[in-house]
Amino acid sequence: MRTYAYRIIVSGIVQGVGFRPFIYRIAHKANVKGYVKNMGGSEVEIRIEGNNDGIGEFMRLLFLELPPEAKIENINMEETELNLFSDFKILPSGNEIKEPSIIPPDFSICDECLKEVLNPKDRRYKYPFNSCAYCGPRFSMMYKLPYDRENTSMIDFPLCDECRFEYYDPSNERRFDTQGISCPRCGPRLYLESIEGERIEGDPLTVTVKLIEEGYIIAIKGIGGFHIAADPFNDDVVLKLRERKNRPQKPFAVMALDLPTVEKYAYVSNLERELLKSPQKPIVLLKKKEPYELSKYLSPDLDREGFFLFYTAFHYLLLDYMKNHVLIMTSGNKHGYPMCIDEKCAREKLKGVIDYILYHNRNIVNRVDDSVIRVSANRVMFIRRSRGYAPMWIKLKRKVQNL
Template sequence: MYRAVRIFLVGLVQGVGFRPTINRVAKITGVKGYVRNLGGSEVEIFIEGSQESIDRFFRELSRQLPPYSLIDEITIISDEPRGLQSFEIMKSSRELVNRSMIPPDIAICDECLKEVLNPSDRRYRYPFNSCAWCGPRYSMIYSLPYDRENTSMRKYKLCRKCLDEYNDVYNVRRHHAQGISCPEDGPRLALYTSDGKLVDSSDPLKDAAKLIDEGYIVAVKGIGGFHIAALATDDDVVLMLRKRKNRPTKPFAIMCLNLDIASRLVYFVPPSSIDLLTSPQRPIVLLPKRHDSPVSRYVSPNMDVEGVFLPYTALHYLLLMETRDKFLIMTSANIHGEPMCIDDECVFTKLRGVVDYVLTHDREIVNRVDDSVVRYTDGIQVILRRGRGYAPKWIRLPIDLKRDVVAFGAELQTAGAIGFNDKVVLMPYIGDLDNVDTLRDFEKTLWFFINNYSIDLSKTLLVIDKHPLYASREIAYEIRKKYGSNIFEVQHHYAHILSTLADRGIDLDENIVGIAIDGVGYGDDGNIWGGEVILIQGRNGYRRCGHLEYIPITSDRDSIYPARISSAILISMLGSEAYNIIKKFGLIERLPYGEKEVQAIHNKIIMGDYIRCSSIGRYLDAVSALLGFITYRSYEGEPAIVMEAMSKNWNRIRDLEPIEIRLEDGVAIAKTLNYFIDILGYLDRADLMAKQELAFRIQLELGKVLARIAINELKGRRNMKQIIAVGGGASVNTYIVRGIREVGAEEDIEVILPRRIPPNDGGIAVGQVYATIAVDI
């Protein structure tokens, strides 16, 4: 029986060697027809032949799928035979049948790296080697479908040898691979001084490595942007880089040549971290520092972990090979608060005073994409920043959306999202939108996805955070003005919990309790929230059922000088008696204006001129300052991050009472102000070890008190999922999460965190999309 079928494949099927695999399988099995890319990043296959050959085609295809492909959906439609005499890879079409995944950037594969390191191979020491299985994808795409002419590789015409590989159907890695090149026809390296003067060099890569070894700081163009490369073992170099970047203490990441080199710097705990480091995503992974690490203490001051990652391009590998240490600082090439540079002009203008030299190449970076960052929270793998390797793979929802959605995220460490059908495409990490250049990059990225996923904005729901001052809202209102789109506001912490539920594929068919913990978010009562227990009422919205007690925030300076928050809490609780305590525990010395600043805070408290805030982040800031761990916050979350790093369970403090819970107007309040005063009783006799244990127990107890409030919501109620969903930036804190999990375990309640998206504001847009299933607009 001679028959024909059309097949539509959705998932990660473009940019991973799918069409050449289909072509090869068709030749082997004898079916006739074609395969082509379509405009929604999906693949169409038409085959005809005997029933036996078609069955064999499907069996063989399942055995030979490209290593990084992912078939998420398959549609098979019976068709009429066309009498075709061959099978071919047809020219791609911009027609959109089904929307599919835009391929993320993939680290260099082992086979390509072997070629680069083989002196007899024609690609020996070629910095841009790639194949159908690896290399840049999203970062070099102008538009879909994924074909060479739609990428920044289109200006490089294949030489005869590359063309022979491209046309060889049995060349598994290079047949019809769109991004391939070689030293004869591919991108070129060049070395410049920071003011744009070309350095006469026969080997720019070797010369750049030599300069780095001599203590110079070099910008290096990679896949999704420039890095700044510098010695990680030289204190003077590291301190100079900090001074030039205006980055006093925020940790730098270190790229290591291989696992053996990385093992000199960190412990691979847990063992799964090895698989993570060597995965195609190649994220930066935060791992425990070795006590005998050769890394300068200024690379990650006050931290007990080091951010390490392995080379994900041949360029990076070759550069590290030539250096003395075989590992380097590799940090984003940007000035403070601005996005990473992606072109030479940016480096020569904005980084002229930061770097000494620039190692660049002539392949355009179309889409900026930062390195992804992953950590372990109480043994659970958590993504902190979702960029290269992970984005823009989509998240599948357990229910179809009512319409297409564009979500605008939050303000800090944010990313937007597109929602359609049962999918959410979370855009790569963008950054903090309080900077004009970052906001422009956010808008550019937003339009890339709107255009490539054919989003009809006149029929699309725009979702924004409730905070009236978020810059991303302005873009949404401009779109509404032009296209008549509807806008829907979503409360910040509700969205955090929904992000976790969406990531874990949990339907909103029952009530669910969640804990949202972060720095700040605009609350429904006009106050600042951030330590919340929220009841998700199925698809009928939410109810705030508990929170940390409000603390006074008297100025924007409070987030910079956390001793201000400590002082404000003490003054609000003890009045004028607080002065002696503020002096006794050194808080005055931690304020730029000393006693005058304390007096100004006192006046504001007396007059009621302050904002009420339930944020766990701001509370941790206050505790960190009180314990003397931090004086000045130079990056987001630093006091809490340092406090977590300093925490140790020495088992010396046994009598610290739990945080009290009181019901006020039907809402459970964790009495953290009284608890703050209780801490003072331990500071008189506190050496460093005691302070480290206090820090441990305070974070643990904060998790426990929130969990107790959540458990009280679950007990005895019908139609409740027996889980606690946790989200928000502070939910990456090991000791807070451990406290929540310990209480949950006592009641046999599972505690869940997101696995594929960040729990911080970088993943909040997923929750914003999910929130739309509860509204009819």
């Protein structure tokens, strides 16, 4: 039976979403030989050799079993010369740029990673930075392309033996060749300090919750920058935050543990529910329920409140410890300044605004604020297009003249 050889260039969201391990798995299922590797422009190169049946099965599986967050925008397939590969491998990344492609955005924690965080028998139990091939930070921690660990801020966290075993295990669908993985032994850590830099003893998360419930205002380092967290029920605290932040009217967003919690305070349509639960986890402007139980100073004289759900294990654990499972989580910036992405900025620019800083030791490379969406007449309207949606490109139906 004749053997065919093809070179395939795939562009879209195909780096940072478990695409190479996926190609490795389906190549073995289809019994084709060759390799897959990242290229220099965030696209992926695939070489396959096999008979007609094998090639056909490979292409069928490519579209049928695509990873959940992967998105193929373009695929270029051309027949090429035979190399008589003996097996199928994942090769080191190259520098060639063949097709423009999308840099992967940041995704919220997936259900499987959250289950591990909540399982007392799992080694990642209560680990705030759990992620896998299908979830976690991407763009916010990338120094350059292609998407490899050494090109991200995860370079500062060498894999421990257990994580290394998962990384090289082809049968581990969620962690094989997955660049952002870590665990409590080898990953980032949390620290809680006063604004003056005094380290606070005890579990950073539970102590932070205690401080918030006592009326303190905390800067919290997330995926793409700092939030300012405070008690959304306490009028005095909300007014104090407004005064300190020089923000007399602009509303504050509220982060919640789950949908039932959001639905205590706002009406949620089916489309709004889908947006809140999506991997992008945007802030969604929702119609308030009356009487409104949260502070009237959160969004004064407005009939809508910006709600969003947790998008990291870190946020989930923090909200789970809160008595009412909601927090003010507004951008960590002083009026007129961009959102802080490191502790030095938080201490200098937020001095006089916050009382404590809860931070981790993974560098934020690219500032990524929360996306904001409103649904009107069953149409999705972007107020701010950022985390989860950027830097994905937008395709236009017409050509744009070069300037």
